[in-house]
Amino acid sequence: MNGEAILPYLIIIPLFGAFSMPIVSLIGRKAREAWAVIISGATLAVASALFYSVWEDRGIIVYTLGAKSPLGQGVSFPIRIVWEVDLFGAIMVLMVALVSFLAVVYSLGYMKHDTGLDKYYTLIIVLELGMLGIAITGDLFNFYVFLEIMSIASYALVAFRNDTWEGIEAGIKYMFVGSIASSFILLGIALLYGQYGTLTMSYLAVKLAQNPTVTAKVALALFIAGLLFKSGASPVHMWLADAHPAAPSSISAMLSGLVIKVGGVYALARLLFSIYSPLAYKALRAYGYPYINMNTVGWAIIIFACLTLIIGNAMAVIQTDMKRLLAYSSVGQIGYILLGLG
Known part of the structure; x- marks a missing residue:
């Protein structure tokens, strides 16, 4: 699987994990913790594969949603989302996924006496999602959306207790x-x-x-x-x-x-x-x-x-x-x- 095929999963996996966390939490505490580790671990695996792909090819991976041309090919305004990953971005993606995975694993024991952990694990995955989006963005609209996702999740996590x-x-x-x-x-x-x-x-x-x-x-x-x-x-x-x-x-x-x-x-x-x-x-x-x-x-x-x-x-x-x-x-x-x- 090439880098362009891998790239969407870097966003899809944490997005799916965050939205499904409240449902998984209904099963019990162990299921919630296991799901958080699985999602962050899967994201780390995708990030590692993406880094290897960029490192091996020494190129830039570009994934486009919407109009192929930045001018929108005849429409009055461009509808275009671009994800671009060069080696610098791939290194940042790998570091975000690795540190987020370690934070989730550490939280299993550290946060066990706290309440509302379904929200906690949802927010920590959303925080990871926002930072991954910033690292791979190729357009300013996408950049701002992911910056706000990261910011809102971090506000809530700082005030979690x-x-x-x-x-x-x-x-x-x-x-x-x-x-x-x-x-x-x-x-x-x-x-x-x-x-x-x-x-x-x-x-x-x-x-x-x-x-x-x-x-x-x-x-x-x-x-x-x-x-x-x-x-x-x-x-x-x-x-x-x-x-x-x-x-x-x-x-x-x-x-x-x-x-x-x-x-x-x-x-x-x-x-x-x-x-x-x-x-x-x-x-x-x-x-x-x-x-x-x-x-x-x-x-x-x-x-x-x-x-x-x-x-x-x-x-x-x-x-x-x-x-x-x-x-x-x-x-x-x-x-x-x-x-x-x-």
């Missing part, structure tokens, strides 16, 4: 910051669609190279702002320090290891290098055409990165609570990653 005020406060704070970030990203997507008439990333890259307008620059600023919020970069890192101690430890691991990386840094890297390709604008500059100065963008990210790594590591030193220490350590690590990206 709602019998404590700490969990409710952290969940509300996370939801408030995340909603602001999502609004920035949605506005950026709307601006690009209004200017160029397509949401397919590869086609947007071509259109921007031909005509990098002020609208594209404003959209880029909105993307950077929204995804820095999502990644927990300073000075908007405060939600992460509260979310870690309040969330169950299995969710803290996913927040630190996956959510802020995939929904923040990876998403930012994917938008910068898939749409706002620096190489294209260097070529434009050589021929005297208008371009977006990506050096300026890089330095802006470096400034935020330095601020983030200094504040994150400095705050980690003075913590007395282990989970808050790990939260600020995650902020510091985000700074190092952003520094490389910048």
